[in-house]
Amino acid sequence: MLDLDGVVYIGGSAVPRAPEALAAAREAGLRLAFITNNAARPPAKVAENIRNLGIEATAEDVVTSAQAAARVLADRLAPGAKVVNLGAAGLREPLDAAGLIPVAVDEDAEAIVTGYNPELLWKDILRAAVRIKDGLFWVASNTDMTFPAAYGIAPGHGVLVDTLRRFSGVEPVVAGKPSRPLLEETIRRTEAERPLMVGDRLDTDIEGGHNTGIDTLLVLTGVTGLEDLVAAEPHRRPTYVSADLGGLLEAHPAPETDGTAARVGGWTAEVRDGELRVTGEGTADDWWRAAATSSWAHLDATGTVVTIGAQAVPPRPDADGGTVVSAS
Template identity: 50%
Template sequence: MSQRSRTRPDGSATALDKAYDTALLDLDGVVYAGGEAIEYAVDSLVAARDGGMRLAYVTNNALRTPDAVAAHLTELGVPAEPAEVITSAQAVARLIAEHVPAGARVLVIGGEGLRVALRERGLEPVESADDDPAAVAQGYGGPDLPWGRFAEAGYAIARGVPWFASNTDLTIPSARGIAPGNGAAVEVVRIATGAEPRVAGKPLPPMHRETVLRTGAKRPIVVGDRLDTDIEGAFNGDVDSLLVLTGVTDGAQLLAAEPKHRPTYVDADLRGLLTGQPEVEARDGAFGCGGWTASVRNDALVLDGDGGALDGLRALCASAWTHAGDGACALDSGKVLAKLGL
């Protein structure tokens, strides 16, 4: 089914790690949260890799370097090389390098991952708007990024220096819950300057281009927890996607998804990489998956039957997305999701 006309999740008789050659995995909310591995993630990734699937870790978090990310994954039990890590810092550094002279100075509002990526492109990171930067690069700098860094960005942008952002994720998962992400920091600078940055990260094309260039994937599948970055990025790249429910997206958000936010497959966690996916069938104006049948009656989602919660959710997706067509489903989903314990 085309990503642009999707009205139900797909099925797959073949396990996903055999149907696709490369998994393009988000990190925060998929592999780990707050630095700790998410349940089942390590064993699932090891099994997929041992079975011949290539793993690439694609993150909008620009704070850490690929070396640091690979070391952390290895500590968690997933052997990873720095070359298997693709960050939004790398994507924005390439984008900046295409717009400024070789060796140009770039004002950095962010962390070490951004500095390393800029140096990789032959650019010189600087710390002050008075250092004559040719561009401003803003990426996630962690919870301790000083407020004065936003002022430096504002001073430079007010002088006409072009502004680039690694990504605009408003939130980021942490061990204590959902925290403000780089997008929240970008909003601070946007409000202060009235300017708009050029953005590189998911879901925009520069990040997809960076991923393809670095992985050489022929039949990739994007694996993520966010509809507005991971799944939309897959949509923009016209590749298949797997949404896992270990991060920020819940059942209600999934059922309300507009076409660009509808994943190819839905599963609870990364164990979904190692299995096939059940078919969602049309059943006399309704949609069925496993023991469940979902329909829309009197402008409400209805779920009949019994079975696994994920099968019920897949059937509900088909009913909600078909009802919504090219828009977002506005039907109340609280009762049917409560029936599934979601």
């Protein structure tokens, strides 16, 4: 189950090596699903954007938080139930598919669903807030506070959710990551027996995997860096870590540990006087495994996050993303 931004693409370009890695994964027999907290775009549009990057994808391969939200509502309401839709077209389609009837904010309804909608009017937000406070069942597609727009980092749907929550005192049922519905809907659709959540964010992708009880793979092509990883609490620690999606095709050896020391693939990571040090040589992926394991052992033992020493700088991978120069 692949997050998109920072994993498959960045902006309008594919992440380096992602098309090749995903093609090889399909060839090896893996089923790929592309999942997104974005509730504004229909799956067909998401799949089209992925194909334009040279990556095989159909609408059936895409699962959105809007579809997960519709599932939450369909499980609670009878067919034909009316639902106030404060989202864009990406939300209306799955409501229709679930046999629910989208209606305007002033109409009789059994529930309300909110999603990112740049054309939403303030008067409709006001009416929705009052109806939620008065007890109308509320599902939010996601709580992402920001999203990357062409003009910079812009407020996401989470800003609206926070506004409605603070006014009404009501917590919505959230469909998107890190809550469970989006991942559970993906598992249901794909009939996955050994699902793996692949993402670049600890607080949505990896935490979402933990909440769902499945393994996770963190790729380091997006927002997570060394400072984030060494400070991760247990519920945000990935099962596996890799520089990029090439990690789908490789073995992931577990580091040998001794206190806060971790050794794997030619690297030794240890914490001395609260400072992380990594020495040796090997692959970039093994460097990250050693550094993370050592740092987490120190955090669990002392309750303090390591400082990053001069010898703990992520190595530069070669052109194939593999062997790296010595960092001793």
